[in-house]
Amino acid sequence: METLRINHVSKKYGRHLILDDVDFQLAPGKIYGLLGRNGAGKSTLLNIITGRIFPTTGTVTLGDLGSNDQDRVLGEIYLMSEADLYPKKTTIRRMFDLADGAYGDFDYQNAERLLAAFGITSSNQLSDLSTGLQTAAKLTVALNVNASFILLDEPVLGLDANHRDLFYKELIKAYQNKPRTFVLSTHLIDEIQQLVEHVIILNDHQVVENADVQAMLDKAYTVSGPAKLVDQYVAGLRVLGSDQLGKIKTAYVYDQLDNQRVIPDQVKIGHYDLQQLFIHLTNGGSDNE
Numbered sequence: 614m615e616t617l618r619i620n621h622v623s624k625k626y627g628r629h630l631i632l633d634d635v636d637f638q639l640a641p642g643k644i645y646g647l648l649g650r651n652g653a654g655k656s657t658l659l660n661i662i663t664g665r666i667f668p669t670t671g672t673v674t675l676g677d678l679g680s681n682d683q684d685r686v687l688g689e690i691y692l693m694s695e696a697d698l699y700p701k702k703t704t705i706r707r708m709f710d711l712a713d714g715a716y717g718d719f720d721y722q723n724a725e726r727l728l729a730a731f732g733i734t735s736s737n738q739l740s741d742l743s744t745g746l747q748t749a750a751k752l753t754v755a756l757n758v759n760a761s762f763i764l765l766d767e768p769v770l771g772l773d774a775n776h777r778d779l780f781y782k783e784l785i786k787a788y789q790n791k792p793r794t795f796v797l798s799t800h801l802i803d804e805i806q807q808l809v810e811h812v813i814i815l816n817d818h819q820v821v822e823n824a825d826v827q828a829m830l831d832k833a834y835t836v837s838g839p840a841k842l843v844d845q846y847v848a849g850l851r852v853l854g855s856d857q858l859g860k861i862k863t864a865y866v867y868d869q870l871d872n873q874r875v876i877p878d879q880v881k882i883g884h885y886d887l888q889q890l891f892i893h894l895t896n897g898g899s900d901n902e
């Protein structure tokens with residue numbers, strides 16, 4: 614399997630810049646999170662990667678396939694999105710057949726098993742299902758399609774907690790049975806923190822973080838205590854934001870701590886999670902500093 618490269622992609626709608634020089638790679642067999650606030654450009658980017666929208670500048674390439682091999686590139690990428698591309702009255706069985714026709718080797722048996730777990734059958738029409746069960750049907754296609762890169766735009770839209778839990782377990786199962794690259798674009802960051810290995814964060818039209826989750830969390834420290842001592846301790850470190858309650862300040866550091874720096878008794882060091890990190894990286898400096 615080969616690496617999918619998003620090369621300096623920019624997108625403008627009229628004078629509005631939606632994506633600005635977005636450049637990153639998707640390695641084979643890895644689970645990614647694509648995160649960004651509402652309107653950050655995630656769906657636009659996923660649509661560009663799957664050839665549904667053209668970029669204004671930049672390219673998407675797979676391995677050493679050239680621009681003449683666009684069909685082969687697109688044949689390796691599947692996008693599940695909220696957009697309803699199916700004609701009215703399409704049955705789920707027909708969705709399976711379409712995925713089989715386009716990508717070959719659709720796993721009908723596993724798909725039927727998963728549908729049953731979601732409480733639906735393949736004779737159901739997509740448009741007759743509730744929002745959550747439409748998502749479940751689309752996820753069933755996505756987890757059983759024969760593509761090397763599976764992009765999931767809002768994969769848990771409308772799913773209840775039980776069905777979200779089922780989806781996360783099935784995603785791991787699908788990945789373990791046949792390692793492929795999955796990209797999850799979701800706002801439920803807490804729920805995917807354990808699932809994704811690598812995160813790409815879009816903010817203000819650009820990629821502001823592109824790193825392994827563990828490496829990110831390893832430098833996400835809270836430093837709390839009397840404001841003056843906290844300020845002294847974090848001087849020179851990258852601080853994303855801070856909260857202050859009375860005289861107690863908490864600074865959100867995103868940096869390696871300096872082992873040589875003595876931690877004063879009244880200062881406590883802790884960790885914060887991916888969701889907090891996301892908020893601080895994308896809040897446009899509106900912290901209570």
Ligand SMILES: Nc1ncnc2c1ncn2[C@@H]1O[C@H](COP(=O)(O)OP(=O)(O)OP(=O)(O)O)[C@@H](O)[C@H]1O
Nearest residue numbers: 626627629631649650651652653654655656657658
């Ligand atoms: N066809 C279009 N014409 C003009 N502007 C568009 C078009 N499609 C998207 N946009 C704009 O591009 C921006 C990014 O939209 P996009 O749907 O990619 O964001 P997103 O990160 O997926 O957002 P959300 O998390 O809310 O779904 C938004 O400001 C949106 O209004």
